[in-house]
Amino acid sequence: xxxxxxxxxxxxEAARRGDADAFETLVRETHRSVYGLVYRIVGxxxxxxxxxxxxxxxxxxxxxxxxxxxxxETWVYRVATNAALxxxxxxxxxxxxxxxxxxxxxxxxxxxxxEQITAEEVDRALRRLPAAxxxxxxxxxxxxxxxxxxxxxxxxxxxAVKVRLFRARRRLAEELYRGGxxxxxxxxxxxx
Amino acid sequence: MNCEQVAPYLPGLAGGELKAETARWVDxxxxxxxxxxxxxxxxxxxxxxxxxLSRREFEPPAFLVEAVMDRVHAERRRRxxxxxxxxxxxxxxxxxxxxxxIVSAAGAALxxxxxxxxxxxxxxxxxxxxxxxxx
Numbered sequence: 001x002x003x004x005x006x007x008x009x010x011x012x013e014a015a016r017r018g019d020a021d022a023f024e025t026l027v028r029e030t031h032r033s034v035y036g037l038v039y040r041i042v043g044x045x046x047x048x049x050x051x052x053x054x055x056x057x058x059x060x061x062x063x064x065x066x067x068x069x070x071x072x073e074t075w076v077y078r079v080a081t082n083a084a085l086x087x088x089x090x091x092x093x094x095x096x097x098x099x100x101x102x103x104x105x106x107x108x109x110x111x112x113x114x115e116q117i118t119a120e121e122v123d124r125a126l127r128r129l130p131a132a133x134x135x136x137x138x139x140x141x142x143x144x145x146x147x148x149x150x151x152x153x154x155x156x157x158x159x160a161v162k163v164r165l166f167r168a169r170r171r172l173a174e175e176l177y178r179g180g181x182x183x184x185x186x187x188x189x190x191x192x
Numbered sequence: 193m194n195c196e197q198v199a200p201y202l203p204g205l206a207g208g209e210l211k212a213e214t215a216r217w218v219d220x221x222x223x224x225x226x227x228x229x230x231x232x233x234x235x236x237x238x239x240x241x242x243x244x245l246s247r248r249e250f251e252p253p254a255f256l257v258e259a260v261m262d263r264v265h266a267e268r269r270r271r272x273x274x275x276x277x278x279x280x281x282x283x284x285x286x287x288x289x290x291x292x293x294i295v296s297a298a299g300a301a302l303x304x305x306x307x308x309x310x311x312x313x314x315x316x317x318x319x320x321x322x323x324x325x326x327x
Contacts, residue, residue: 018268020261020264020265020268023261023264024257024261024264027257027260027261028257031252031256031257031260032249032250032251032252033249035250035252035256036249036250039250045250045253048250049252049253049255049256049259052252052256052260053256053259053260053263056260056263056264057260057263057264057267060264060267061267116237117234117237117238117240117241118241119241119242119244119245119248121241122238122241122242122245123241123245126242126245137242140207141207141239141242141243142242142243142245142246143246144246166200166203169203169235169238170200170203172238173203173234173235173238176238
């Protein structure tokens with residue numbers, strides 16, 4: 001399972017029975033990770049705060065129906081991913097990279113040295129990916145979810161996730177090439 | 193095999209996601225191809241940098257938990273429907289908290305009453321007259 005959260009099942013069960021204090025505990029334990037995931041997808045703090053609130057209200061409304069088939073944290077991440085992608089769809093921005101204003105805070109001169117790629121450089125490239133591609137890279141390579149879990153979270157098949165992840169990683173490398181962080185490989189056609 | 197065939201597998205190799213047989217096939221190419229080894233190293237560097245991102249948390253706004261719980265408590269109040277007799281003050285509060293639901297229910301009731309009345313009128317108009325026809 002991806003993510004590093006370990007949620008006490010008894011708290012989940014109490015919240016499921018309508019205990020608001022237990023639910024607040026769940027919010028306090030998960031809100032940093034959930035906010036981080038949402039922020040990485042929507043790209044700015046104002047929208048991330050709004051979407052994160054919506055996530056927890058949706059979770060509260062659906063909690064009684066939560067049967068525990070998946071871990072609570074996986075379920076919350078699923079709600080968060082869907083809410084973040086829906087937010088971008090409503091704004092008509094699901095296929096777009098983040099805008100220049102949203103990138104401004106991270107813009108700095110590229111200082112590529114050898115094959116070292118810094119987290120800042122890869123984060124900047126990641127933000128240039130379309131939202132749907134950015135989401136699968138974030139879920140797989142940043143949060144460490146399995147293909148199956150990602151498929152559940154984004155509501156598609158495992159095969160579709162593999163294809164999207166393949167394209168996203170290729171695009172990520174291209175963005176790093178474009179940013180001058182790494183130099184494209186000259187591919188040989190000859191067999192070796 | 194050539195470099196173009198191997199290239200799509202390099203990110204998966206860096207992430208440790210390839211099946212053993214595929215990984216051996218890619219490794220056998222890398223053993224004899226310096227440029228693909230360089231590319232594989234880059235993908236490991238990208239994977240490592242992405243892993244580094246996982247250790248960075250964004251600080252949520254301080255009001256987030258409070259704002260969430262305000263909305264949750266508002267939801268609870270909206271859903272609260274007393275089953276026992278209530279005091280007038282309590283009744284006023286329940287009406288205020290459930291105003292939207294009450295207005296919707298009243299609207300639905302009016303529509304239902306209107307439909308029932310229209311149906312009654314229609315049935316009445318087609319019922320055969322029981323009085324004898326006047327000559």
